[in-house]
Amino acid sequence: MNIHEYQAKEILKKHGVKIGEGIMAETPEQAVEAAKKLSELTGTKLWVVKAQIHAGGRGKGKIKGTEYRGVMLAKTLDEVKEKASQILGGTLVTIQTGPEGKLVNKVLVAADVYYPGLTQPKELYLSILLDRAKGKNVIIASTEGGMDIEEVAAHTPEKIFKEWVDPLIGLQPFQARKIAFKLGLSGNAFKEMVQFVTKLYHTYDATDAAMIEINPVLKTSDDQILAVDAKVAFDDNGLIRHADIAALRDITEEDPLEVEAGESNLNYVKLDGNVGCMVNGAGLAMATMDVIKFSGGEPANFLDVGGGANAKTVEAGFRIILKDPNVKAIFINIFGGIVRCDRVANGVVEAYKNIGNISIPIIVRLQGTNAEEGAKIINESGLKVKSAVILKDAAKLVNEAIAKV
DSSP, X not given: OBOOHHHHHHHHHHTTOOBOOEEEESSHHHHHHHHHXXXXXXXXXXXXXXXXXXXXXTTTOEETTSSOBSEEEXXXXXHHHHHHHHHTTSEEEOTTTXXXXXXXXXXXXXXXXXXXXXXXXXXXXXXXXXXXXXXXXXXXXXXXXXXXXXXXXXXXXXXXXXXXXXXXXXXXHHHHHHHHHHTTOOHHHHHHHHHHHHHHHHHHHHTTEEEEEEEEEEEOTTSOEXXXXXXXEEOGGGGGGXXXXXXXXXXXXXXXXXXXXXHTTOEEEEOSOSEEEXXXXXXXXXXXXXXXXXXXXXXXXXXXXXXXXXXXHHHHHHHHHHTOTTOOEEEEEEEESSSOHHHHHHHHHHHHHHHOOOOSOEEEEEEETTHHHHHHHHHTSOSSEEEESSHXXXXXXXXXXXXXX
């Protein structure tokens, strides 16, 4: 599960990680009040208005139809209102959103932390995630933080270093010091970074986070270490232990069909193809998408109905797939291990009748326990559904269905 920057910062602050202060606003008027409050709290006379969407690249992205970017500096309260007005309700297009962009419903008004002092501010980079190959958590750091971190990774990867942490032992003090040293810090900034890394790792571990990315981490002019931006994603399987974090979910940032599928306990991911697929098991779903490709089609979705497929789940899957106007055929591929194929076949027939007339062709491939009985139920139902037992035969039927479109 992804959350917004302002939510991520609240979690980091709760766990003792120093952040750049900010207040979320949903209207231009709220943005002005937020700026006034930040001035009272921090003494700042400059503010940064930041679009809140579940996508990166906001600083370089633009609001459609304007020259306004997703992150804007405001030097007066009037500018805060003006820039919040332009960003809120606009569609922000970034390198991660695609050309369609994302609607901005919230902004974060943040206090400026690039104030003058004895030393120059320096932008750094830190992230923590799981390295599956090594079976360890990994802290990734770089002296070259900021909006161009992707360019650093592509052209000067030697400026990025990694520190692996055994999850059974946890982050050791020498590792935090090693990271601070490699970031070129000294004096109070060094001590601050050691504390920052330690508390950031604790946050990652305590919240069952899948990833924490701080870009930039700022060494301020007075040698403080702050999280200026924050991106946090959580392991969905761990949310049962964190009701407070689960409550932060913003479904307006998610695909409506994926939200609907989740409510029916279906695993659904929308794709750009023309053949809808409904499968039990993630591995079989991936293989099914390959079959669709080899048959001349393109998968329109990933849809795993799980091991307990029945009339209710099949009907929910049908309804979700049919809401995609690009779908020209539906391929149901079920392996009857836990669930019997005749039961699935009855579910398909019942779901078809409940929905009513379905204008696009449906191909059902059943294999496993009672596969032949299941195929017989489909064939004798009188519905516009074709069945197969062998995968090769099902692929042929999919190809024929696409050819007729």
